[in-house]
Each structure stands twice: as structure tokens, then as C-alpha cells.
Amino acid sequence: MLGLMSTNSAAVPIDIIKTALPIGIGLASAAFITIKMANQYGDNSDKSIPTARIRAGDTTHDAEHNEDVDKFLTRCEEECGPVFNLRILNQHLIAVSGSYAREVLMSPDMSFSDAMDDATGMRSFIESAIKSNKDKDSRLSHEVIRDAITPNLPLFTPRIVGLLQSILQEKVGHCEDKLIEHPMEVIQDMIASAMANVFMGPEIGKERKVVDAFIECTYDFGKVIGESTKSFWHSITNRARYGVFNPLQKHIQVLVDVATPVVLERRRQEAEAVEKGIEYDRPMDILQKLLDNVDKYGFIDMHDICGHILLIVLASVHTTSDSATNLCFYLAAFPEFHEPLYEELQEVLGQFAKEREEERQRKLASGEVASMEAFAGTELDPEHDQDISAPVVKKLVKMDSFVREIFRYRSERLQLVHMARGDMVLSNGMRISKGQKAVINMHSVHQNNSKQVGDEDVSVFYPWRFVGKAKAATKASGDYLAFGMGKHACPGRFLAVQEIKTVGVLMVSRYSKIRIQDPSKQKRILVSRIGDPVPTGLIFTSRTADK
Numbered sequence: 001m002l003g004l005m006s007t008n009s010a011a012v013p014i015d016i017i018k019t020a021l022p023i024g025i026g027l028a029s030a031a032f033i034t035i036k037m038a039n040q041y042g043d044n045s046d047k048s049i050p051t052a053r054i055r056a057g058d059t060t061h062d063a064e065h066n067e068d069v070d071k072f073l074t075r076c077e078e079e080c081g082p083v084f085n086l087r088i089l090n091q092h093l094i095a096v097s098g099s100y101a102r103e104v105l106m107s108p109d110m111s112f113s114d115a116m117d118d119a120t121g122m123r124s125f126i127e128s129a130i131k132s133n134k135d136k137d138s139r140l141s142h143e144v145i146r147d148a149i150t151p152n153l154p155l156f157t158p159r160i161v162g163l164l165q166s167i168l169q170e171k172v173g174h175c176e177d178k179l180i181e182h183p184m185e186v187i188q189d190m191i192a193s194a195m196a197n198v199f200m201g202p203e204i205g206k207e208r209k210v211v212d213a214f215i216e217c218t219y220d221f222g223k224v225i226g227e228s229t230k231s232f233w234h235s236i237t238n239r240a241r242y243g244v245f246n247p248l249q250k251h252i253q254v255l256v257d258v259a260t261p262v263v264l265e266r267r268r269q270e271a272e273a274v275e276k277g278i279e280y281d282r283p284m285d286i287l288q289k290l291l292d293n294v295d296k297y298g299f300i301d302m303h304d305i306c307g308h309i310l311l312i313v314l315a316s317v318h319t320t321s322d323s324a325t326n327l328c329f330y331l332a333a334f335p336e337f338h339e340p341l342y343e344e345l346q347e348v349l350g351q352f353a354k355e356r357e358e359e360r361q362r363k364l365a366s367g368e369v370a371s372m373e374a375f376a377g378t379e380l381d382p383e384h385d386q387d388i389s390a391p392v393v394k395k396l397v398k399m400d401s402f403v404r405e406i407f408r409y410r411s412e413r414l415q416l417v418h419m420a421r422g423d424m425v426l427s428n429g430m431r432i433s434k435g436q437k438a439v440i441n442m443h444s445v446h447q448n449n450s451k452q453v454g455d456e457d458v459s460v461f462y463p464w465r466f467v468g469k470a471k472a473a474t475k476a477s478g479d480y481l482a483f484g485m486g487k488h489a490c491p492g493r494f495l496a497v498q499e500i501k502t503v504g505v506l507m508v509s510r511y512s513k514i515r516i517q518d519p520s521k522q523k524r525i526l527v528s529r530i531g532d533p534v535p536t537g538l539i540f541t542s543r544t545a546d547k
């Protein structure tokens with residue numbers, strides 16, 4: 001297998017392995033990660049941190065939290081201030097609010113991955129899926145996404161849009177009042193196909209079994225982690241058994257089997273190009289990026305490379321599919337915003353078409369291009385005037401604001417549990433001691449009028465809240481924590497938001513109406529969390545009869 005990869009320099013192992021995969025789980029409904037029976041603070045806990053009052057008749061905060069989480073957290077903050085102890089989900093957690101949330105997310109002493117591992121034993125699961133770079137704080141996934149995906153998004157966009165479009169056409173198509181009972185399945189197919197193309201390249205990504213592996217690996221992972229979260233011993237038993245049985249292995253094998261002949265062919269073409277003294281037209285995908293850096297990253301073989309790719313898949317496919325599906329439900333829940341989003345798209349496409357025509361005329365006038373026909377097949381081919389390109393998606397400020405507002409509005413109120421690797425002292429002097437866990441009080445940021453821009457109350461879903469406010473849906477900052485913050489802020493957010501917005505564009509451009517199958521579920525839809533699918537379908541009606 002080593003023969004598949006170039007070996008032109010000494011291996012320089014780069015640290016890797018972080019929490020790529022558990023991210024989806026990390027954001028899952030809190031109940032999903034009902035962790036240990038008890039997580040004792042011992043004597044080292046900071047006595048100046050107040051414990052939120054437990055309601056008369058209750059023994060923990062769970063019931064009050066589950067009844068009305070916003071009301072519960074408002075009360076806790078009013079009575080205790082921004083930092084307080086909670087007994088919730090069989091855990092002892094320190095809730096950190098407002099600017100203290102930022103301090104925790106930015107601190108090198110606080111680790112999301114350690115908290116996940118403590119709760120689920122998932123690190124051995126990750127480590128048994130790969131052969132190299134088994135360092136718990138490695139940045140390999142982060143680095144690969146940052147260097148190979150984000151800067152190339154404009155190049156990936158036509159491929160992504162093409163796939164999203166064709167699968168939507170195949171699964172929903174042109175229709176009138178067509179019921180899609182499980183919209184998540186359609187969107188998941190769209191997103192997994194796009195990710196498979198970007199990560200593995202078009203030849204490998206088009207294979208159904210590869211797309212299926214991209215979809216199923218998260219479920220298999222969730223099953224293992226989820227099923228074993230009921231007992232005190234689960235993280236210990238997980239640690240022991242993942243080394244022997246790792247459900248990810250079968251998916252990795254699929255990738256290896258499909259990728260191997262393609263990689264051999266790529267190597268052959270590369271060698272041929274070198275022989276002929278011409279430049280090899282390097283495929284643009286993550287697999288190629290990893291193959292080109294085998295020695296730098298110290299990969300062992302194809303299995304190892306595919307294992308690393310699958311770790312990125314675990315962080316990306318389900319999270320993005322869930323958010324894009326929710327966008328469709330929000331379009332259905334707020335039909336009054338459907339047309340303004342469509343009109344914005346028309347306007348931006350019109351502007352681009354006009355600019356392209358002006359550019360063509362300039363080139364014709366200067367004699368640089370001889371005739372209109374000569375633009376065929378070039379960058380300025382009029383055929384592509386209506387394409388949804390990366391610059392077009394970037395210009396859709398209303399769609400961007402709509403996406404950010406969905407993240408703000410529906411974010412899980414307590415999430416991103418971080419565990420202290422060493423004592424961490426907050427700027428108010430309160431100490432989170434080594435081994436203790438802090439949970440981010442998202443409510444204090446996303447549901448706080450003083451932290452959000454605009455005049456509309458935070459309890460209102462107002463999709464244009466961020467228009468003209470320099471608050472992009474990708475901008476991780478103290479007032480928007482959907483993608484975390486600081487060193488570990490999600491590196492895949494640019495790809496994720498690009499895909500989510502594109503799904504939005506396709507929905508408003510192809511369908512004039514999307515309705516909720518069971519309108520009584522509307523309220524439930526708006527607060528549905530990842531890992532907690534909306535229990536109703538969507539009904540689609542196409543814009544025109546002839547599309």
C-alpha cells in the first residue's frame with residue numbers, strides 16, 4: 001500500500017487527532033449524552049461559585065431545565081450571576097455565561113475533546129480508526145480543512161452546486177404539493193454527495209457506496225456512543241472495546257477499496273506527466289492533498305488516510321445536513337420570507353449577468369476577443385451567466401443573515417461542555433479546577449438583547465437581523481458561538497455555510513411554496529436540535545410548471 005504514495009522525503013509526523021468526529025455528538029441534544037452517574041468536584045471546587053437553587057420538590061435542575069430552558073437560565077443568571085453550578089444530566093457542571101463563555105472557549109486549559117472523551121470514551125474509538133497521528137490535541141483535521149478546503153471553496157462551488165441541484169431534482173423534482181416525509185434523508189444525500197466529491201474527488205465520490213459510508217458512519221458512531229452512555233462504566237467499556245470492534249472500519253474499507261484503483265491511476269498519470277516534462281493536472285480534493293503530503297503527515301497507508309478522511313466526515317456531514325434540513329423547515333414555518341430571499345437571488349444574478357455582459361462588450365470593443373461566439377467555453381461564456389457561483393452566494397446578504405439567525409434562534413441553550421486540564425481562573429477570580437467541567441450558557445449570548453444587534457427582540461425570529469451589520473454566518477465571535485470560538489473554532493464552517501446557503505438558494509429558486517405536513521409541529525420545529533429529527537414532512541410546490 002505504501003507504494004501508492006510518494007516517499008520523497010523523511011517523514012515528519014504532525015500531531016493529529018482532535019475531536020473531529022464527536023462534534024456532531026457534541027452538539028447533540030443534551031439528553032443524548034447523559035453521561036456519568038456522578039462527576040464529583042471534591043474539595044478543590046471554588047466555593048465562591050454559587051450553586052443555582054434547586055426548585056422545591058426537585059433533587060436536580062433537570063425538570064426545571066426541561067420545562068422551560070430559557071426561563072430556567074434567566075432565573076439562574078438573575079439569582080447567581082454569570083457563573084454558577086448546575087446539577088444536571090447526572091453531572092455537576094459549571095455554567096459560564098456571556099464574556100466568561102468566551103474565556104472558556106479561548107482558554108488552552110479547557111478542552112471539549114477531553115470532556116467528550118471523559119463522557120464517552122470516544123478517543124479510543126478515534127484512535128483505533130487511524131494508524132498515525134494519534135495525538136489527542138493534534139491539529140491535522142483542522143489544518144487540512146483550513147489549507148485545502150477553505151481557500152479552494154470557489155473552485156469547489158460549481159461541483160457542490162451541480163450535485164446539490166441534481167440530487168434535489170432526482171429526489172423532489174418538479175412537482176405540485178409533493179410530500180417528502182423525511183426531508184432529512186434527501187438533504188443528507190445532497191450534502192453527503194457534495195462532501196464525497198470534495199473530500200474524495202469526483203470519480204470516487206460518485207460511487208453510491210461511498211456516499212452511503214459518508215452518511216452511515218455518523219449513525220454507527222452515534223449508536224455506539226449513545227447506547228453506552230447510560231451507565232457509570234460506559235466510558236471504560238468503550239475504551240476497552242473500540243480497540244477490537246470499531247464500526248468505522250467497515251466504512252474505511254469501502255473508501256480504501258474504491259479509492260485504490262483511482263489513486264493508482266492518478267500515480268500513473270503523474271509519472272507519465274513527469275516523464276513527458278509537462279505539469280501534472282493535480283486533482284482538486286482532500287484525498288489528493290493527503291496523498292501529496294504523506295511524508296509531511298507521516299501517514300502509514302491508504303487505510304490510515306481514509307481513516308483520517310472519515311474523521312472529517314464525522315464532523316461534517318451530519319452537522320451540515322441537519323442545519324440545511326432545518327433551513328427548509330424554517331422556510332416552511334415563515335413563508336413570508338420565501339419571496340424576499342428569491343428576489344434577492346434574482347437581483348444578485350441580474351447584477352452578475354450585467355457585469356459579465358459589460359465585461360464581454362469591453363473585450364469585444366478592445367479587440368481582445370473577436371466575436372461573441374468566441375466566449376463559448378471561456379470564463380465569460382453567457383451560458384454561465386445565471387450560475388450559482390461562490391461570488392454569487394457571497395453576495396446573498398439576506399440568505400446569510402437568515403442562516404445566522406437560524407443558528408442563533410435554535411441553538412441548544414447549554415452546550416459545548418469543556419473539561420479543565422489544569423486550573424483555569426476566570427477574569428472575575430472564579431476558578432474552574434482541573435478535572436471540572438464547564439458548559440457554555442448559549443442562552444446568555446444568543447438570547448440576550450444586549451449581545452445581539454438590531455431593535456427586534458431576541459425572542460423574535462427576525463431573519464434580516466444581521467443584514468448590513470458585518471455579522472456573517474461564518475464569523476465566530478463572542479456574540480455568536482454556533483461554531484465555537486478561538487483556536488478550536490470550527491474550521492469547516494465556511495464549507496458548511498456555503499452548502500447551507502446553496503440549499504436555501506435551490507429551495508427558493510425551484511419551489512414557490514414549502515409547507516409543513518403537520519402544522520401543529522411548528523413550535524417543535526423551531527427548537528429542534530441536532531440528533532432530534534423533526535417529526536413531520538415537508539410539502540413542495542414548484543415555481544413553474546415547465547421546469
Ligand code: HEM
Pocket residue numbers: 018019020023027105112113139141142145149312315316317319320323416481482483484485487488489490491492493495496
Ligand atoms: C453546521 C455545521 C457545523 C457545525 C454547527 C459545527 C460546529 C462546530 C463547533 C461548535 C466546533 C468547536 C468545538 C470546540 O469548541 O472544540 C467545531 C469544531 C470542528 N469542526 Fe465543525 N461544525 C460544522 C461543520 C463542520 C464541517 C463541514 C467540518 C469539516 C469540513 C467540520 C470540522 C470540524 C473540526 C475538524 C473541528 C475541530 C476543530 C479543532 O478542534 O481545532 N465542522 N465544529
